[in-house]
Amino acid sequence: xxxxxxxxxxxxxxxxxxxxxxxxxxxxGPCLRRGYAIGPAQSPPTFGFxxxxxxxxxxxxxxxxxxxxxxxxxxxxQGQLRVPVVFVTNAGNILQDGKAQELSSLFGFKVDPDxxxxxxxxxxxxxQFHSKRMLVSGQGPLVENAQVLGFQNVVxxxxxxxxxxxxxxxxxxxxxxxxxxxRNDFPAIEGxxxxxxxxxxxxxxxxxxxxLLSNGxxxxxxxxxxxxxxxxxxxxxxxxWMAEAKMPRFGHGTFLLCLETIYQKVTGKExxxxxxxxxxxxxxxxxxxxxxxxxxxxRGWVAPIQKLYAVGDNPMSDVYGANMFHxxxxxxxxxxxxxxxxxxxxxxxxxxxxxxxxxxxxxxVYSPKDPEPMEPAQRGEEPxxxxxxxxxxxxxxxxxxxxxxxxxxxxxxxxxxxxxxL
Ligand SMILES: [Mg+2]
Numbered sequence: 001x002x003x004x005x006x007x008x009x010x011x012x013x014x015x016x017x018x019x020x021x022x023x024x025x026x027x028x029g030p031c032l033r034r035g036y037a038i039g040p041a042q043s044p045p046t047f048g049f050x051x052x053x054x055x056x057x058x059x060x061x062x063x064x065x066x067x068x069x070x071x072x073x074x075x076x077x078q079g080q081l082r083v084p085v086v087f088v089t090n091a092g093n094i095l096q097d098g099k100a101q102e103l104s105s106l107f108g109f110k111v112d113p114d115x116x117x118x119x120x121x122x123x124x125x126x127x128q129f130h131s132k133r134m135l136v137s138g139q140g141p142l143v144e145n146a147q148v149l150g151f152q153n154v155v156x157x158x159x160x161x162x163x164x165x166x167x168x169x170x171x172x173x174x175x176x177x178x179x180x181x182x183r184n185d186f187p188a189i190e191g192x193x194x195x196x197x198x199x200x201x202x203x204x205x206x207x208x209x210x211x212l213l214s215n216g217x218x219x220x221x222x223x224x225x226x227x228x229x230x231x232x233x234x235x236x237x238x239x240x241w242m243a244e245a246k247m248p249r250f251g252h253g254t255f256l257l258c259l260e261t262i263y264q265k266v267t268g269k270e271x272x273x274x275x276x277x278x279x280x281x282x283x284x285x286x287x288x289x290x291x292x293x294x295x296x297x298x299r300g301w302v303a304p305i306q307k308l309y310a311v312g313d314n315p316m317s318d319v320y321g322a323n324m325f326h327x328x329x330x331x332x333x334x335x336x337x338x339x340x341x342x343x344x345x346x347x348x349x350x351x352x353x354x355x356x357x358x359x360x361x362x363x364x365v366y367s368p369k370d371p372e373p374m375e376p377a378q379r380g381e382e383p384x385x386x387x388x389x390x391x392x393x394x395x396x397x398x399x400x401x402x403x404x405x406x407x408x409x410x411x412x413x414x415x416x417x418x419x420x421x422l
Pocket of ligand 1: 056312
């Protein structure tokens with residue numbers, strides 16, 4: 001059900017960030033001490049990093065200088081990482097290989113595609129749908145992305161509207177000029193993949209609804225909408241994101257909100273997801289843990305990774321996600337089982353990981369220098385919750401374990417905590 005409360009992650013509510021900053025600063029100030037004692041190098045590593053990309057390593061196409069310093073610390077003399085690192089981004093309209101190549105050229109060392117998690121990467125785990133005929137929504141290299149994820153039989157929105165020209169009727173210019181022949185040889189669609197925000201929202205919203213209401217046969221009409229409806233997998237629930245504009249831009253979370261609202265209004269029932277992925281979903285962190293484990297095996301490190309440090313710039317996705325995963329780890333350890341909320345695999349996963357620590361940096365979305373907030377609470381109003389409907393709001397999950405200026409300070413903080421040489 002929809003969650004309420006006050007949140008979270010964007011410049012439109014700077015006061016909330018500031019409040020979080022003040023809270024977390026009680027644990028450790030925003031600027032770290034330099035020149036602390038250097039301990040002996042420890043090998044093999046028992047900790048790893050989950051690094052966000054935008055706002056932590058880069059801003060647009062520009063490298064954040066602190067990231068270069070951070071990698072200088074993280075690489076050994078052979079140019080290899082001294083500890084396992086996974087890059088976790090909520091971007092999705094690109095290819096994993098392309099992102100790895102981009103990072104490699106920006107930072108001057110080899111980043112393997114298996115070190116990069118896009119918002120939809122955990123869809124690789126949903127093999128039960130990989131042979132199904134799936135309608136795919138988004139933009140960029142959509143079909144290629146779906147295939148990389150394992151989906152062998154995908155239908156694009158354009159293919160669907162070409163097969164059924166009478167469905168897409170909002171844009172007068174795109175309506176058929178003549179009465180098309182209705183076809184009945186189009187194989188039924190068996191599920192929906194929502195990889196990222198599409199370009200023509202009215203077309204995608206209409207056709208996805210048509211597929212759900214017709215049980216995958218949009219050329220027909222059903223008297224009653226089937227429920228539960230066809231499986232829907234979605235990635236990236238970010239409501240808004242920051243680009244060059246002063247105000248935030250619509251993210252894929254806004255598109256999902258539209259779809260959920262339309263479905264609820266039309267059918268009286270709730271749109272359900274088989275999986276929601278991308279930060280802050282637990283699935284994404286479980287997947288990151290798998291990739292950390294893979295790196296450890298490839299490097300021949302024998303010690304299991306016990307601690308993860310998640311560095312990000314967005315309190316809603318990076319801090320909330322890391323803290324929720326930490327909670328999950330504690331619960332799994334305590335109860336031996338993991339009953340997760342939306343987006344969870346709901347299965348027990350043996351894991352050596354004991355903790356996931358959130359570290360918030362000030363080089364992206366979050367800034368401690370934001371002007372004094374317009375505190376909605378002070379005006380007697382309830383601030384808006386920007387998280388997804390299926391993620392329950394918990395104010396404690398917004399509080400970072402540490403706030404530092406940049407990713408270089410984050411690496412220094414972790415190395416010091418772990419007794420590693422800087
Ligand atoms: Mg970011």
